[in-house]
Amino acid sequence: MDSAPNIADHYPVIETKGLSVSFGGHLAVSDVSCCFEEGTLTAIVGPNGAGKTTYFNLISGQLKSTSGQVFLNGEEITQYPVARRAQCGIGRAFQLTNLFPELSVQENIRLAVQSMAKTRDSFLTLWSSHKDLIVKADHFLELAGLEQYAKANASTLSHGNQRKLEVAILMALEPRVYMFDEPTAGMSVDEVPIVLDLIKRVKSEGNKTILLVEHKLDVIRSLADRIVVLNNGEVVADGDPTTVMASDIVREAYLGRARQDRVGTAK
Amino acid sequence: MISSLLSEDLPRSRIVAFTLILLLMAMLAAPVAIGGLTIMSVFVKIAIFVVLVGSFDLLLGYTGMISFAHTMYFGIGAYGTGIALKSMGASWEAIAIGFLAGAFLSFVIAVAVGLFSMRTKTIFFAMITLAVANAFAVLVNQFYTITGGHDGLIFQIPRVLKPAFVIIPRDVFGVPINGTTLSYYAILLICGLLFLLMLRIVNSPFGRVLQAIRENELRAEALGFNVLRHRVVVSCIAAVLACVAGALNALWLRFVGPEVTLDLQVMLDVLLIVVIGGMGTLYGAIIGAGVFVFAETYLQGAIAYIAPMIAEVPVVSVVIHPDRWVFWLGILFVVSVYYFPEGIVGRLRNRAAELANIKK
Numbered sequence: 001m002d003s004a005p006n007i008a009d010h011y012p013v014i015e016t017k018g019l020s021v022s023f024g025g026h027l028a029v030s031d032v033s034c035c036f037e038e039g040t041l042t043a044i045v046g047p048n049g050a051g052k053t054t055y056f057n058l059i060s061g062q063l064k065s066t067s068g069q070v071f072l073n074g075e076e077i078t079q080y081p082v083a084r085r086a087q088c089g090i091g092r093a094f095q096l097t098n099l100f101p102e103l104s105v106q107e108n109i110r111l112a113v114q115s116m117a118k119t120r121d122s123f124l125t126l127w128s129s130h131k132d133l134i135v136k137a138d139h140f141l142e143l144a145g146l147e148q149y150a151k152a153n154a155s156t157l158s159h160g161n162q163r164k165l166e167v168a169i170l171m172a173l174e175p176r177v178y179m180f181d182e183p184t185a186g187m188s189v190d191e192v193p194i195v196l197d198l199i200k201r202v203k204s205e206g207n208k209t210i211l212l213v214e215h216k217l218d219v220i221r222s223l224a225d226r227i228v229v230l231n232n233g234e235v236v237a238d239g240d241p242t243t244v245m246a247s248d249i250v251r252e253a254y255l256g257r258a259r260q261d262r263v264g265t266a267k
Numbered sequence: 268m269i270s271s272l273l274s275e276d277l278p279r280s281r282i283v284a285f286t287l288i289l290l291l292m293a294m295l296a297a298p299v300a301i302g303g304l305t306i307m308s309v310f311v312k313i314a315i316f317v318v319l320v321g322s323f324d325l326l327l328g329y330t331g332m333i334s335f336a337h338t339m340y341f342g343i344g345a346y347g348t349g350i351a352l353k354s355m356g357a358s359w360e361a362i363a364i365g366f367l368a369g370a371f372l373s374f375v376i377a378v379a380v381g382l383f384s385m386r387t388k389t390i391f392f393a394m395i396t397l398a399v400a401n402a403f404a405v406l407v408n409q410f411y412t413i414t415g416g417h418d419g420l421i422f423q424i425p426r427v428l429k430p431a432f433v434i435i436p437r438d439v440f441g442v443p444i445n446g447t448t449l450s451y452y453a454i455l456l457i458c459g460l461l462f463l464l465m466l467r468i469v470n471s472p473f474g475r476v477l478q479a480i481r482e483n484e485l486r487a488e489a490l491g492f493n494v495l496r497h498r499v500v501v502s503c504i505a506a507v508l509a510c511v512a513g514a515l516n517a518l519w520l521r522f523v524g525p526e527v528t529l530d531l532q533v534m535l536d537v538l539l540i541v542v543i544g545g546m547g548t549l550y551g552a553i554i555g556a557g558v559f560v561f562a563e564t565y566l567q568g569a570i571a572y573i574a575p576m577i578a579e580v581p582v583v584s585v586v587i588h589p590d591r592w593v594f595w596l597g598i599l600f601v602v603s604v605y606y607f608p609e610g611i612v613g614r615l616r617n618r619a620a621e622l623a624n625i626k627k
Contacts, residue, residue, distance in 0.1 A: 060489065086491030098489075100482035111479050114472055115491040123473035126274055130472060173490065 091175030302442030344513025419524025545610020
């Protein structure tokens with residue numbers, strides 16, 4: 001690997017090369033080569049079963065690829081386990097809410113802060129003596145608008161609030177790469193803007209790489225710099241939102257013929 | 268002061284706090300106020316069980332790991348100390364060497380078992396620990412020239428810890444203060460300190476991660492915590508703590524044998540105490556051990572006391588019979604597990620929290 005820093009700067013933050021995974025002969029993700037640059041928000045779209053979440057799992061490490069490579073800033077991370085990738089700066093929020101149910105909301109976030117702090121493995125100090133971690137956790141708690149539930153167990157939150165907590169945990173990791181998997185799924189209409197504001201906030205920092213799996217077209221339009229369309233595990237379109245959304249291949253693949261009329265109303 | 272000593276993890280229930288204070292005072296006063304080996308043995312057994320069960324709870328209640336090898340580490344500590352005292356004679360060096368060798372062996376086995384089996388599913392880890400514990404018990408039996416086999420080992424301990432070492436003669440308090448009293452307080456002190464250490468561990472950043480792993484292993488991993496390493500580290504800590512408990516047990520009994528250390532029965536007792544006291548609450552180890560040891564010691568006596576009164580009643584006299592005390596112990600456990608699935612301490616804490624909510 002070239003050590004000259006000015007060259008290293010040219011590496012995309014995340015790059016997948018020929019990434020494939022198959023389950024019992026079925027290719028769930030097939031030969032996906034994509035680069036994601038710093039400061040951009042890429043929406044990954046496609047019909048159900050297109051391999052979006054699987055592709056996410058390959059990047060954040062929950063799944064091992066059958067073939068192909070994953071790079072983070074030019075460094076190959078294909079063999080890194082999940083925890084190491086997280087420590088390298090790949091943060092992930094999950095489609096199915098994935099919390100610590102019997103721990104408090106604050107603790108859910110504080111653990112994320114702790115994971116990225118140097119004191120994370122201390123076992124003779126009191127957790128509460130690390131005030132800086134708590135202060136930071138409370139900050140993200142407030143950003144997500146969950147401060148009134150700080151002491152409640154995560155399992156007692158409403159679905160919408162659990163989704164917010166899911167996003168808040170990701171934000172508390174302060175990663176370089178944010179991976180949101182349908183962050184607004186199942187949320188009520190008035191809760192969606194809170195999550196979108198959080199994503200916009202990350203985006204406005206300018207130096208983060210954001211990957212977003214999302215179904216809501218209006219959300220994609222308002223946030224995405226680029227759209228990658230997956231269908232049957234393959235990239236079928238890739239480009240700026242207006243072009244991609246207008247292309248026939250997308251209408252056919254992503255939206256499906258039967259859903260054409262619904263596109264009309266969304267527009 | 269007390270709060271930081273307890274790592275800010277207070278009993279959170281008046282009944283629990285009151286019971287703990289009562290138990291502690293009884294433990295401290297017993298040798299002088301009551302006297303006699305029986306009551307001291309009961310309290311020592313409780314204290315040792317607190318360490319053994321508490322360290323097991325680090326695995327089961329806090330990390331969500333089921334290990335059946337915990338009494339093996341208990342046995343390693345006991346046998347290490349016992350064999351060293353037997354072969355080197357009753358000296359402090361023998362205790363130190365025996366214990367340290369045991370602790371080292373426990374540590375190594377815990378790392379090996381952890382690395383070999385923890386990548387896999389919980390149930391597989393449980394089965395591996397069961398197999399290792401069983402193999403160890405068989406080995407102890409096979410090497411009877413060193414371990415004494417089924418019969419175990421009887422050995423001498425340093426003079427200072429023996430009843431013959433009189434500190435204050437019998438005629439002052441009416442009870443003798445001797446080497447046994449000294450070892451009683453020493454064991455209590457060590458167990459107390461180890462309990463505080465465990466409280467600190469579960470309330471440290473490390474301990475918080477253990478609970479996160481228990482709650483959702485995959486999410487803990489996704490947050491960047493090395494789950495495997497945390498599990499291996501906590502099983503080493505638990506193994507060494509169990510080893511200390513074993514060494515203390517050997518010193519108190521001046522005997523080691525498979526039945527008091529390695530037997531599956533001891534493992535079941537530990538499991539029962541954790542469940543009765545409340546998983547994931549270290550105070551549960553104290554309350555559970557207290558209830559268990561008292562029931563075990565005095566239930567037979569209590570039934571023997573009732574039995575003559577109902578000797579004429581046909582069926583009842585057969586069921587309520589001193590020989591049937593194990594049956595009643597079993598009933599007691601089934602009932603307590605059925606009605607308090609969260610354990611005594613868990614239940615009392617929840618109740619206290621509810622009451623506090625109502626007051627608001």
